[in-house]
Amino acid sequence: MRISWMIGGAQGTGIDTSANIFGKVVSTLGYYIYGNREYHSNIKGRHSYFTLTISDKKVRSIPEKADILVSFDAETVLQHFNEIKGYIIYNEGVKGTKVETVQSMESEAAERISKQLESENLPKTVEGALESAKRRGVKLIPVNYDEIAKKVAEEAKVQLSVVERVKNVIGIAVSTKLLGINEEHLAKVAGSTFKQELYRKLNVMAIKKAYELTESVYSLPKLEGAPERYLLDGNTAVAIGKLYGGLRFQSYYPITPASDESMYIEAHQEVLMEDPKTGDKKKGAVVVVQAEDELAAVNMAVGAALTGIRSSTATSGPGFSLMVEGIGWAGMNEVPVVITYYIRGGPSTGLPTRTSQADLLFSMFAGHGEFPKIVVASGTHDEAFKDAVLTLNLAERYQTPVIHLVEKTLANSYTTVPKQDLGVGQLYADRGKLILSPPEDYARFQFTEDGVSPRAPLGKALMYYTGDEHNEYGFISEDPVNRNIIYEKRMKKLELADKEIPEEERVKVYGNVNSENVVITWGAPTGVFIDILEETKLDFALLQLRMFSPFPSRFVSKFLQGRKKIIAAEGNYLAQAGKIVKMNTGIEATNYILKWNGRPFLRDEVEEALRNVIEKDVKKVMLSGGS
Amino acid sequence: MAGHKFHWNDWCPGCGNFGILSAEQQAITELGITKNTVIVGGIGCSGKLSQYTRIPVSGVHTLHGRAIPFAVGIKLANPSLEVIVNGGDGDLLGIGAGHFVSVGRRNVDIVVILHNNGVYGLTKGQAAPTLFRGMKTKSLPRPNINDAINPVTLALASGYTFVARAYAYDVPHLKEIIKQAIKHKGLAFVDILQPCPTYNDINTKEWYDKRVYKMQDMDPVVKSESEMQEKLKKAIDKSYEWGERIPIGIFYKNELVPTYEERIKTSAPSYYDNYPAEQKIEYEKKLTTIIDPLLEERKVSEDN
Numbered sequence: 001m002r003i004s005w006m007i008g009g010a011q012g013t014g015i016d017t018s019a020n021i022f023g024k025v026v027s028t029l030g031y032y033i034y035g036n037r038e039y040h041s042n043i044k045g046r047h048s049y050f051t052l053t054i055s056d057k058k059v060r061s062i063p064e065k066a067d068i069l070v071s072f073d074a075e076t077v078l079q080h081f082n083e084i085k086g087y088i089i090y091n092e093g094v095k096g097t098k099v100e101t102v103q104s105m106e107s108e109a110a111e112r113i114s115k116q117l118e119s120e121n122l123p124k125t126v127e128g129a130l131e132s133a134k135r136r137g138v139k140l141i142p143v144n145y146d147e148i149a150k151k152v153a154e155e156a157k158v159q160l161s162v163v164e165r166v167k168n169v170i171g172i173a174v175s176t177k178l179l180g181i182n183e184e185h186l187a188k189v190a191g192s193t194f195k196q197e198l199y200r201k202l203n204v205m206a207i208k209k210a211y212e213l214t215e216s217v218y219s220l221p222k223l224e225g226a227p228e229r230y231l232l233d234g235n236t237a238v239a240i241g242k243l244y245g246g247l248r249f250q251s252y253y254p255i256t257p258a259s260d261e262s263m264y265i266e267a268h269q270e271v272l273m274e275d276p277k278t279g280d281k282k283k284g285a286v287v288v289v290q291a292e293d294e295l296a297a298v299n300m301a302v303g304a305a306l307t308g309i310r311s312s313t314a315t316s317g318p319g320f321s322l323m324v325e326g327i328g329w330a331g332m333n334e335v336p337v338v339i340t341y342y343i344r345g346g347p348s349t350g351l352p353t354r355t356s357q358a359d360l361l362f363s364m365f366a367g368h369g370e371f372p373k374i375v376v377a378s379g380t381h382d383e384a385f386k387d388a389v390l391t392l393n394l395a396e397r398y399q400t401p402v403i404h405l406v407e408k409t410l411a412n413s414y415t416t417v418p419k420q421d422l423g424v425g426q427l428y429a430d431r432g433k434l435i436l437s438p439p440e441d442y443a444r445f446q447f448t449e450d451g452v453s454p455r456a457p458l459g460k461a462l463m464y465y466t467g468d469e470h471n472e473y474g475f476i477s478e479d480p481v482n483r484n485i486i487y488e489k490r491m492k493k494l495e496l497a498d499k500e501i502p503e504e505e506r507v508k509v510y511g512n513v514n515s516e517n518v519v520i521t522w523g524a525p526t527g528v529f530i531d532i533l534e535e536t537k538l539d540f541a542l543l544q545l546r547m548f549s550p551f552p553s554r555f556v557s558k559f560l561q562g563r564k565k566i567i568a569a570e571g572n573y574l575a576q577a578g579k580i581v582k583m584n585t586g587i588e589a590t591n592y593i594l595k596w597n598g599r600p601f602l603r604d605e606v607e608e609a610l611r612n613v614i615e616k617d618v619k620k621v622m623l624s625g626g627s
Numbered sequence: 628m629a630g631h632k633f634h635w636n637d638w639c640p641g642c643g644n645f646g647i648l649s650a651e652q653q654a655i656t657e658l659g660i661t662k663n664t665v666i667v668g669g670i671g672c673s674g675k676l677s678q679y680t681r682i683p684v685s686g687v688h689t690l691h692g693r694a695i696p697f698a699v700g701i702k703l704a705n706p707s708l709e710v711i712v713n714g715g716d717g718d719l720l721g722i723g724a725g726h727f728v729s730v731g732r733r734n735v736d737i738v739v740i741l742h743n744n745g746v747y748g749l750t751k752g753q754a755a756p757t758l759f760r761g762m763k764t765k766s767l768p769r770p771n772i773n774d775a776i777n778p779v780t781l782a783l784a785s786g787y788t789f790v791a792r793a794y795a796y797d798v799p800h801l802k803e804i805i806k807q808a809i810k811h812k813g814l815a816f817v818d819i820l821q822p823c824p825t826y827n828d829i830n831t832k833e834w835y836d837k838r839v840y841k842m843q844d845m846d847p848v849v850k851s852e853s854e855m856q857e858k859l860k861k862a863i864d865k866s867y868e869w870g871e872r873i874p875i876g877i878f879y880k881n882e883l884v885p886t887y888e889e890r891i892k893t894s895a896p897s898y899y900d901n902y903p904a905e906q907k908i909e910y911e912k913k914l915t916t917i918i919d920p921l922l923e924e925r926k927v928s929e930d931n
């Protein structure tokens with residue numbers, strides 16, 4: 001079972017809150033959800049929307065076409081009428097609105113919609129759009145939001161303006177009625193968002209009136225036996241993961257979609273730690289600094305890491321660009337630091353609030369000179385959580401910067417994550433060669449067999465760091481022989497990591513592992529392909545790349561050997577992961593499914609693309625779904 | 628093994644940096660804080676000081692302009708360390724100007740020492756942000772067409788709570804000033820007039836020797852909230868004195884402004900008792916942080 005629901009409206013008018021309430025309503029019935037938020041780089045007024053998939057099994061994607069659309073304004077109908085297959089709940093008041101008068105809409109979209117309506121001989125208005133949808137079999141549910149609000153105000157004997165706050169629940173109520181969810185359940189969940197009794201009462205009244213408007217067509221009974229689950233978005237998953245992993249210093253400079261992570265950590269700045277042996281509990285501070293810029297952010301994090309603590313920063317493309325020099329210093333000085341890189345649409349400020357996978361090569365090759373770098377990419381919410389711990393471990397074990405890639409789609413989507421998927425209790429800490437009682441003649445960069453030197457916290461021993469080439473003690477040295485030795489020592493750590501980190505952990509496979517078709521993907525699109533594997537009979541193996549450096553060359557090479565179709569599917573123009581596969585294995589992709597319009601991979605468009613690639617051997621499909 | 632006690636110092640003979648190094652070492656030694664001290668340098672002749680100490684202090688030679696953020700990270704993670712930044716005028720006031728100003732807003736309890744020689748020494752004498760307009764040092768192809776920043780005024784305006792100026796060749800006085808700066812609770816700034824005999828042939832030792840004088844009539848210490856404004860104004864006024872007479876000494880000292888560390892404590896009360904570098908985040912590899920309440924907030928259950 002899978003139903004998809006969409007809600008849209010002007011930014012700042014409660015779209016997020018409504019989506020949250022709706023998400024809670026269905027997930028508390030035992031269903032799994034996956035919701036994605038799309039918004040402009042704007043605070044108030046521009047169109048934003050939220051798509052939510054409901055399923056009785058785990059779900060990780062949104063389709064191209066939603067079953068139900070809840071709209072309050074004209075733009076929502078105009079932007080999405082083509083993407084709906086079931087029901088459009090709309091505000092009767094906006095029916096007459098002409099396309100050309102919707103100021104907030106981008107001119108390209110307005111033109112496209114006008115042309116379509118014209119070609120269908122329909123008026124260029126909301127009514128025309130609704131009619132177009134109706135011709136395709138979509139059912140229309142007009143709602144007079146104002147009328148309902150007025151009636152509620154009269155009945156409750158309150159001012160109309162007071163009812164304003166509960167107006168959003170009307171659209172949700174019509175949807176939950178369609179879904180066959182009982183009124184009381186909605187009232188309870190929606191009511192819990194209000195503290196005051198009056199609002200709860202108004203809420204119940206509005207729901208009652210909305211429930212009278214339509215009949216139930218779906219039936220979503222309460223699911224029994226659902227496991228314990230959490231509602232997590234990607235930003236929060238990483239933030240909680242970092243805290244759990246022992247992160248104690250985070251610096252950042254505000255940038256979408258990275259800031260939410262740091263702000264979450266700051267809001268939970270004091271953590272409780274428990275000694276598992278004695279059960280003693282102790283509070284500890286986590287320092288979060290909003291720096292003056294990304295240069296400061298990364299270098300503060302590196303400075304903090306020198307004291308022996310777990311430290312990180314989070315940013316997006318423009319910020320990462322500024323951090324590159326600091327990351328190089330960390331590489332040269334073998335400092336464990338994690339940079340969580342939320343990828344959004346570039347170049348430059350590009351599409352600041354939209355998704356992308358175009359920064360993969362940049363993240364891998366960031367920095368002048370050569371130094372080991374570990375690059376991890378999470379695909380799902382539970383991975384984002386676990387990888388937050390993993391990256392902290394890898395940073396300390398190999399004493400090197402670790403870049404954790406999370407795309408905007410993952411950061412801003414939320415889903416129900418079963419408790420056991422998070423692995424709390426099983427995750428561990430690997431602090432590598434951290435020594436708290438260094439010897440008298442301590443040499444920070446002591447040459448060792450494996451290239452990793454014992455690392456003492458700054459202050460515990462005399463030590464010297466420099467971004468210049470240096471000797472074992474950290475003193476500047478341009479001696480050619482020393483240069484060779486210490487350079488190799490640093491680079492060797494990447495080989496060590498390659499030897500030690502199981503390749504199976506760096507790449508995951510799904511589907512028919514013997515299929516002649518292999519899809520190579522990474523990051524957020526992974527979930528879309530897993531859903532397709534679970535729900536269709538399409539024959540393919542899915543290879544999810546989770547670590548790009550050190551790259552699991554032997555595994556990938558062996559896995560791809562002799563396959564007929566190797567399909568690189570990713571959110572960029574150059575097929576960057578495909579290039580990395582080729583660089584490491586010599587094997588080139590045969591087909592491509594690519595998308596770079598700033599919108600996430602959508603289930604239906606991907607399924608269609610896959611059919612075209614597998615069945616008709618189309619070489620390259622450019623996905624263009626999303627509004 | 629390369630001995631770390633006798634690392635080669637590659638400053639030019641006669642460089643003012645020697646006086647700064649000497650005074651700084653004496654100050655740290657006399658205060659008995661060698662073990663706890665970390666010197667953070669930027670990039671430039673000045674920044675290398677972090678590599679040249681002959682006393683047992685740790686040194687972190689960072690990036691051009693970025694010594695302050697490194698120092699802030701170190702200090703906040705481990706407030707028990709004494710952290711001293713050394714940078715040039717290009718480093719702290721050119722490429723690193725944003726950090727120089729921003730750290731003032733935070734009043735982090737560290738010391739910032741400016742090696743003020745008017746030139747970009749290590750890159751062969753280009754005009755630095757403290758060089759006055761119209762000046763043509765021997766390394767400049769044309770007279771400098773930029774105006775100069777007044778570091779003392781800038782520090783005062785940015786919120787540094789201890790602001791002083793000293794002279795690289797008056798080591799005893801400089802040492803005292805550095806000691807005061809280290810002892811100061813809050814962010815301290817010392818502008819050190821540092822002749823660069825190699826590239827700055829105008830602001831030479833002879834030039835400074837004639838001009839610098841120790842302030843006598845200045846009472847820089849803020850003793851009550853009501854004095855803050857007045858003393859700051861006086862200090863700013865004094866900071867503009869430059870030319871035939873150049874004042875050295877303490878311009879301003881105010882310990883009434885809470886440090887950044889104290890501000891962290893207001894939102895995380897355990898900060899000093901259990902600061903980041905002290906915390907046990909694992910026991911025998913088992914993670915110790917309890918996140919149950921955070922997950923509980925996100926739990927999907929019928930009663931929410």
Ligand SMILES: Cc1ncc(C[n+]2csc(CCOP(=O)(O)OP(=O)(O)O)c2C)c(N)n1
Pocket residue numbers: 670671672673674691714715716717718719742744746747748749750755
């Ligand atoms: C990002 C960056 N840009 C440029 C340089 C080159 N560089 C090295 S030292 C220096 C100037 C140092 O001048 P200053 O800070 O005044 O210190 P001084 O050498 O005079 O003590 C520059 C520009 C660099 N290392 N990094």
Ligand code: SF4
Pocket residue numbers: 637638639641642643644672673744748749822823824825826
């Ligand atoms: S160039 Fe100037 S500042 Fe640098 S070491 Fe020589 S004299 Fe000193």
